[in-house]
Amino acid sequence: MNLARLDLNLVVALRALLEERNVTRAGERIGLSQPAMSAALARLRRHFDDDLLARVGAHYELTALGQVLLDRTSTAYDLLERLFASQAHFDPAKESREFRLMASDYAVAVFGTELARVVHEEAPGIRLRFSQTPPTVVDDTATLLSATDGLLMPHGVVSGFPATDLYEDRWVFVVSADHPGVGDRLTRADLARLPWVTYQRTYDSPAVRQLGMLGIEPRVEVSVDSFQLLPLLVAGTRRIALVQARLARLLTPLAAVRVVPPPYEAVPLREALWWHPVHTHDAAHIWLRETAARVGRGLAGKPRV
Helix, strand or coil: CCHHHCCCHHHHHHHHHHHHCCHHHHHHHHCCCHHHHHHHHHHHHHHHCCCCEEEECCEEEECHHHHHHHHHHHHHHHHHHHHHCCCCCCCCCCCCEEEEEEECHHHHHHHHHHHHHHHHHHCCCEEEEEEECCHHHCCCHHHHHHCCCEEEEEECCECCCCEEEEEEECEEEEEECCCCCCCCCCCHHHHHHCEEEEECCHHHCHHHHHHHHCCCCCEEEEEECCCCCHHHHHCCCCCEEEEEHHHHHHHCCCCCEEEECCCCCCCCEEEEEECCHHHCCCHHHHHHHHHHHHHHHHHHCCCCC
16 A cells, blocks of 8 residues: 555545545535535545445445444544644643543542643643543554553553553552451451452453452452442442552542451552553653653652552
């Protein structure tokens, strides 16, 4: 494929056509007349040797190839948009821009809130958008990173991409404040005996995977897609949950739970900001990474539990 011979404007047209599935609406969306949009569709059909849009009754549907191209085109468009938005100079006090970060609710609560506070003070025109990390992050990391500004994720889950370390955390257990069967400490027998509340996405919890290596099989009674809900689902029950110490410190005043240490040497958590290499030399992204690292260093001096 010779990219020099391709008209990259066709990426814009292709995305609009595949998403709108209508030539007129696609043209209105990107500011092209109906004849110009029809001409773009004809060029795309010749290039792919496929109709892409097939008439079914009074409307159009995507062909099999069109369906495949739908997600790929969106990713390519986002990557091109970020590529050409790169800047040689960036003044955070004057610029207006949105940074999109994928993160768990834990990372937003512990780190994202502090990052947002610093950005609010130092760069009033900068906006942050946090979105939940999708389950496909391990299998399709490159695609996901290409469509966002960064990923807040501990080491040990993804690899092969640039990252900057932010802060460390450790794992603790939370139990109900009035739990009748747990004193100041848990035993390994307790971990196998008591019911658990767990985070659904185990890739974010290497310490949970560590339990299997110790021969401990948690008896999961409740699973939830939120770290912050774990203490609330433990309070007033016999359940236990494994949570990050910094998050436990934030949430124990809100739920009737207490913190107990693991009865084994739990793998520590090292949170990092990961990004796609296309951002590496972008001045705005360099500012984001340096600010994030500074915020992370500030957390290092704060108590966990």
